[in-house]
Amino acid sequence: MNRNRIIYPAAAGLVLIIIIEVALAGLDVPARRALEVFALAIVGWSMTSLDDTFIALAAAVAMALLVIGSPDRLFAALGDSLVWLLVAAFMLGAALKATRVADALVCRLIGQGRSLHAMFHGLTAVMLASAFLIPTTAGRAAMMLPVFTAIAPALPSTRVRVAFALLFPTVILLSAFASLVGAGAHIAAVQLLAQATGESVTFAQWMLLGLPLGAASSFLAAEVILRMFVTADERGIAIVLPGGRAHVPPVVNRTAVCVVALVIAGWLTAPLHGLNETLVALAGAIVMTAPGVGVIRFKDALKEVDWNLLVFLAASIALAQGLVAAEVGEQLLDGSLGTLGEAGRPPLFYAAVIAIAGISLHLVVHSRTARVVVLVPLVLLLADEAGLGPLSMTLIAVAATGFSQTLLVSAKPVIMFGGIEGATYTQRDLLRLAVVLAPVHLALLLLFAGLVWPAFGVGLGDD
Numbered sequence: 001m002n003r004n005r006i007i008y009p010a011a012a013g014l015v016l017i018i019i020i021e022v023a024l025a026g027l028d029v030p031a032r033r034a035l036e037v038f039a040l041a042i043v044g045w046s047m048t049s050l051d052d053t054f055i056a057l058a059a060a061v062a063m064a065l066l067v068i069g070s071p072d073r074l075f076a077a078l079g080d081s082l083v084w085l086l087v088a089a090f091m092l093g094a095a096l097k098a099t100r101v102a103d104a105l106v107c108r109l110i111g112q113g114r115s116l117h118a119m120f121h122g123l124t125a126v127m128l129a130s131a132f133l134i135p136t137t138a139g140r141a142a143m144m145l146p147v148f149t150a151i152a153p154a155l156p157s158t159r160v161r162v163a164f165a166l167l168f169p170t171v172i173l174l175s176a177f178a179s180l181v182g183a184g185a186h187i188a189a190v191q192l193l194a195q196a197t198g199e200s201v202t203f204a205q206w207m208l209l210g211l212p213l214g215a216a217s218s219f220l221a222a223e224v225i226l227r228m229f230v231t232a233d234e235r236g237i238a239i240v241l242p243g244g245r246a247h248v249p250p251v252v253n254r255t256a257v258c259v260v261a262l263v264i265a266g267w268l269t270a271p272l273h274g275l276n277e278t279l280v281a282l283a284g285a286i287v288m289t290a291p292g293v294g295v296i297r298f299k300d301a302l303k304e305v306d307w308n309l310l311v312f313l314a315a316s317i318a319l320a321q322g323l324v325a326a327e328v329g330e331q332l333l334d335g336s337l338g339t340l341g342e343a344g345r346p347p348l349f350y351a352a353v354i355a356i357a358g359i360s361l362h363l364v365v366h367s368r369t370a371r372v373v374v375l376v377p378l379v380l381l382l383a384d385e386a387g388l389g390p391l392s393m394t395l396i397a398v399a400a401t402g403f404s405q406t407l408l409v410s411a412k413p414v415i416m417f418g419g420i421e422g423a424t425y426t427q428r429d430l431l432r433l434a435v436v437l438a439p440v441h442l443a444l445l446l447l448f449a450g451l452v453w454p455a456f457g458v459g460l461g462d463d
Helices: 004-023 029-047 053-069 072-077 081-098 102-108 118-132 139-152 156-179 184-197 203-229 251-269 276-287 296-304 306-324 328-334 349-363 369-388 390-401 412-418 427-455
Strands: none
Touching: 004 029, 004 369, 029 306, 029 328, 029 369, 053 072, 053 306, 053 369, 072 306, 081 139, 081 184, 081 251, 081 276, 081 296, 081 306, 118 139, 118 156, 118 203, 139 156, 139 412, 156 203, 156 427, 184 306, 184 369, 184 390, 203 251, 203 390, 203 427, 251 276, 276 296, 276 349, 306 369, 349 369, 349 390, 349 427, 369 390, 390 427
16 A cells, blocks of 8 residues: 555644644634544545545544534434435435336437437436436436447547537536435535524425526536537437337336326425425335335335445534534634624625635545535535525535536546546546536526525525
């Protein structure tokens, strides 16, 4: 093992502990210990090859031992309602994959003989819709891999194939923001927001704010890829799919679609009927797996649950609880960060700083959920001190961390489509795309934060 892989992280962790002990000596002991545990977790996520969940769980245990003093909160985090919402979403997604609903949707939207331009945007629509059905970007990428391999042989050139390969991870990552269950990072962000402010976010509220931005960023990214990597003549070429339309059993397909439609309708109408969104999802998962009625066996659906992600989320919730229990935010605002909001800068300035930080963070921290866990607590501290809207600032941070397309190791979908055998994209292609797409995503995010979200009552200021 390379000694530098141990020495550098250890040295960075030691320096951070010394800085906290010296520069923040005015904080009480539990607050300093909580900050030190959190800082060491950041070092682990950004500077080591250790599993992100292992680091989060170790940090949560340390927080329970050194700060909270009781393991109950750590254990209770696994029973959180939003964690169970993800369990149900995974099971629903497993049923949809088993019934090949995605294949049917792809065939109907892109059809036979449509232009390359139309096919790109048809696939973008499919991947945007999948954000409401599959709760991880890696799962959505796995679902779309067969679609890529089926269509790729019909593409006219290597250049088009590169653009086609870039489309999938780019849209999968950006479109996730459309839905509360589009990524585990969203659940983590909502929990952090609730821990800090007591403010909750429903599925319908997230959809109202997130779907327009997720759709705009996805279709805009598809167009950017087409313009950068494909000539005008190639964009108009008719694509004939090899093998014709995929066969999907019609009865099974209708059953799965109806159940998912009812679940989503239940989520959206939760304020009317008063049923908990997690209970609605679990009821749908039970119907999908019920003997004689469902479309997949219960055991098979459970196998599709990303338990690694769920443990990561539970550990992240416990970390947030430790920071709250130690009153880190209050003490920092009363002391070291007391002058943070005195500069009198406009809210859009802070929004831009948060967005740039979120977009850039994937270069260092390769797990999106870890990026949210690192960034959102700092954003909420800033919002409290500078008089900013905590919900809007949290949404900006989460949407910004969805940009993860610069490096081959930045996100699992990028790794998956970059590793396909044959002509696909290289690191140079990713860098070329990121140079253009990052400023576009930043501008779009600030446009929504400054103009669109305030129209729905979510402004940049803390009104």
